[in-house]
Amino acid sequence: MLATYRRIFSLLSARDRRNFLILVALMVAAGAAEVVGVAAIIPLFAVIADPAAISGDGMLAGLYEWGGFTDTRSFLGALCLAVFTVLLLSVAVRIVTNYASARFSRGIVLTLSQSLLTKYLRNPYEWYLARHSADLAKSLLAETKQVVNGSITPAIKFISDAIATVTMVLFLVRLEPVGAVLTAGTVGGAFTFLYWWLRHRLDEIGKDRRHANRERFQIAQEALGGIKDVKILALEESYIRRFHGPSQRLAQHQATMDILGEVPRYGLEALGFGGMLLFLFFLLSTSGGDPGAILPIFGAFALAGLRLLPTVQTLFRSSTQMRFNQTALDALFGDLSEATGPSPRPATVNLPLERELVLDGIAYNYPGAPAPSLEGIDLTIPARTSCGIVGATGAGKTTLVDIVLGLLVPHEGELRVDGTKIDETTLRAWQRSIGYVQQSIHLTDDTIAANIAYGIAPDKIDEERVARAGRMARLDEVVDALPDGYRTTVGDRGLRLSGGQRQRIAIARALYRDPEVIVFDEATSALDTVTEQEVMDAIGALRGEKTVVIVTHRLSTVTGCDQIVVMRGGRVEATGRYDELRRRGGTFEALLTGIRGAA
Numbered sequence: 118m119l120a121t122y123r124r125i126f127s128l129l130s131a132r133d134r135r136n137f138l139i140l141v142a143l144m145v146a147a148g149a150a151e152v153v154g155v156a157a158i159i160p161l162f163a164v165i166a167d168p169a170a171i172s173g174d175g176m177l178a179g180l181y182e183w184g185g186f187t188d189t190r191s192f193l194g195a196l197c198l199a200v201f202t203v204l205l206l207s208v209a210v211r212i213v214t215n216y217a218s219a220r221f222s223r224g225i226v227l228t229l230s231q232s233l234l235t236k237y238l239r240n241p242y243e244w245y246l247a248r249h250s251a252d253l254a255k256s257l258l259a260e261t262k263q264v265v266n267g268s269i270t271p272a273i274k275f276i277s278d279a280i281a282t283v284t285m286v287l288f289l290v291r292l293e294p295v296g297a298v299l300t301a302g303t304v305g306g307a308f309t310f311l312y313w314w315l316r317h318r319l320d321e322i323g324k325d326r327r328h329a330n331r332e333r334f335q336i337a338q339e340a341l342g343g344i345k346d347v348k349i350l351a352l353e354e355s356y357i358r359r360f361h362g363p364s365q366r367l368a369q370h371q372a373t374m375d376i377l378g379e380v381p382r383y384g385l386e387a388l389g390f391g392g393m394l395l396f397l398f399f400l401l402s403t404s405g406g407d408p409g410a411i412l413p414i415f416g417a418f419a420l421a422g423l424r425l426l427p428t429v430q431t432l433f434r435s436s437t438q439m440r441f442n443q444t445a446l447d448a449l450f451g452d453l454s455e456a457t458g459p460s461p462r463p464a465t466v467n468l469p470l471e472r473e474l475v476l477d478g479i480a481y482n483y484p485g486a487p488a489p490s491l492e493g494i495d496l497t498i499p500a501r502t503s504c505g506i507v508g509a510t511g512a513g514k515t516t517l518v519d520i521v522l523g524l525l526v527p528h529e530g531e532l533r534v535d536g537t538k539i540d541e542t543t544l545r546a547w548q549r550s551i552g553y554v555q556q557s558i559h560l561t562d563d564t565i566a567a568n569i570a571y572g573i574a575p576d577k578i579d580e581e582r583v584a585r586a587g588r589m590a591r592l593d594e595v596v597d598a599l600p601d602g603y604r605t606t607v608g609d610r611g612l613r614l615s616g617g618q619r620q621r622i623a624i625a626r627a628l629y630r631d632p633e634v635i636v637f638d639e640a641t642s643a644l645d646t647v648t649e650q651e652v653m654d655a656i657g658a659l660r661g662e663k664t665v666v667i668v669t670h671r672l673s674t675v676t677g678c679d680q681i682v683v684m685r686g687g688r689v690e691a692t693g694r695y696d697e698l699r700r701r702g703g704t705f706e707a708l709l710t711g712i713r714g715a716a
């Protein structure tokens with residue numbers, strides 16, 4: 118349990134820690150208020166047991182006189198009212214403490230998911246290569262909630278209940294040491310033994326709950342993300358069945374956890390009742406059988422027991438919950454404490470490409486890959502020219518483009534823009550100069566304009582820029598035919614648009630920020646030849662104005678390029694214009710005649 122607290126504390130921000138200390142102070146006040154509430158009953162029972170207590174020189178007699186009471190009945194009535202008020206006040210303090218605890222826990226969900234998203238987004242691109250996006254989304258949304266509900270809230274509740282219990286037990290010890298120590302020892306011992314006995318089972322189901330939840334997210338993402346394949350291959354039933362297994366495990370583990378946390382309640386009620394009878398017997402035998410002498414103490418113990426029973430039960434429940442959710446907490450802690458690389462400095466200006474882009478002796482190895490994916494790449498791309506990168510599958514085209522985009526950092530060699538080396542100090546400025554179009558665009562369910570001005574707040578969208586980017590991408594002919602023009606909604610993930618239209622939106626998106634360089638990564642591969650021609654016309658219109666890099670399988674896409682780079686096995690095999698390369702043969706000739714496997 119200490120490990121849970123250590124982890125939780127390390128996840129809290131300085132502000133959260135400060136608030137936590139305030140919360141603990143409130144909990145101590147609530148514990149004290151509870152004791153006062155119970156202690157208030159003692160004078161009441163003392164008067165009931167012995168009305169003579171109001172005469173003489175005791176505290177009760179003093180109160181009787183100070184209040185100007187004339188008979189025992191009215192004094193008892195006033196005492197009842199006072200006890201009730203004290204009890205109400207103690208309940209009010211408890212409500213305020215519980216409210217503060219709940220607010221504190223809810224606030225942590227926000228802090229945690231925010232820090233996790235910050236951590237994820239600041240990680241370099243390479244970090245994402247080894248991760249499943251469904252897993253990240255699950256951690257961000259579902260697991261943070263699970264950790265807060267299952268670990269942090271119970272941990273806070275545990276402290277609050279422990280403070281209340283300890284304060285009350287200390288008060289009872291002062292009142293009647295033997296009875297108090299015996300009761301606390303029996304109940305505490307029974308709970309500790311039960312927790313010890315259940316701990317391995319809780320670890321086991323806690324671990325499997327996390328696995329089952331991960332499987333659910335993966336299956337849901339696969340099924341909903343690939344809905345076309347699911348429909349065509351009639352995989353609906355198979356996915357429904359696959360989803361059922363982990364969902365059932367998840368529900369079962371949660372139910373087991375709930376019942377394990379509740380089981381001792383029934384035992385505790387019986388134990389409490391039996392204990393009270395035993396205590397009564399003990400008091401009667403030690404007081405010489407005088408019921409009047411034992412009534413105040415017994416009353417206080419009975420009331421304290423009434424207040425403590427649910428508290429002790431929650432103490433146990435909180436500890437089992439913490440144990441059950443330890444795996445989720447550990448995983449979240451692991452993600453949050455993972456070191457991120459240095460964040461590239463933000464840039465406010467572009468690093469424009471005026472003369473040439475140089476790749477000098479570039480080599481790159483994917484993490485864990487046995488062989489380098491790029492080696493000895495020397496390449497010069499003059500500004501405002503077009504460069505086609507071709508090669509068989511696995512030749513290293515995408516890796517090369519990711520290096521140019523600054524997503525991957527080369528292990529050897531360097532990338533230079535007009536002589537400036539691209540490193541973490543210049544990366545952001547370089548990336549501001551690049552527009553990127555990939556094979557399939559991720560469209561949001563928003564207007565065409567918002568999709569072109571991707572990532573920009575709706576009130577900041579520059580409509581003129583949208584129209585200009587649209588014109589350059591040859592999108593205006595499509596948009597002009599729509600009644601709402603650029604304000605037309607594209608529908609979830611662009612289902613209402615054809616492939617060519619979607620790709621033209623992708624080009625317009627890349628052009629919105631008016632970049633000097635525009636990179637097309639298999640941007641036309643998924644299109645038919647007629648649609649490809651439309652998109653190629655749009656790309657052709659950029660020639661001479663922008664530096665264009667086109668990665669493709671299809672040689673028809675690069676016929677007009679100023680330079681074509683032929684990749685093979687992670688190296689540059691040849692460079693030249695289309696006709697030159699055709700004459701030279703080699704991989705280019707093989708690609709031309711459709712022979713694959715040259716990589």
Ligand SMILES: Nc1ncnc2c1ncn2[C@@H]1O[C@H](COP(=O)(O)OP(=O)(O)OP(=O)(O)O)[C@@H](O)[C@H]1O
Pocket residue numbers: 246483484486490508509510511512513514515516517670
């Ligand atoms: N995340 C990765 N981890 C390990 N190896 C990788 C990873 N991505 C690519 N590779 C390897 O790097 C090499 C180059 O891959 P790359 O994707 O750059 O080729 P490509 O020419 O773009 O292929 P394609 O035309 O099929 O997209 C391949 O051998 C591939 O297996």
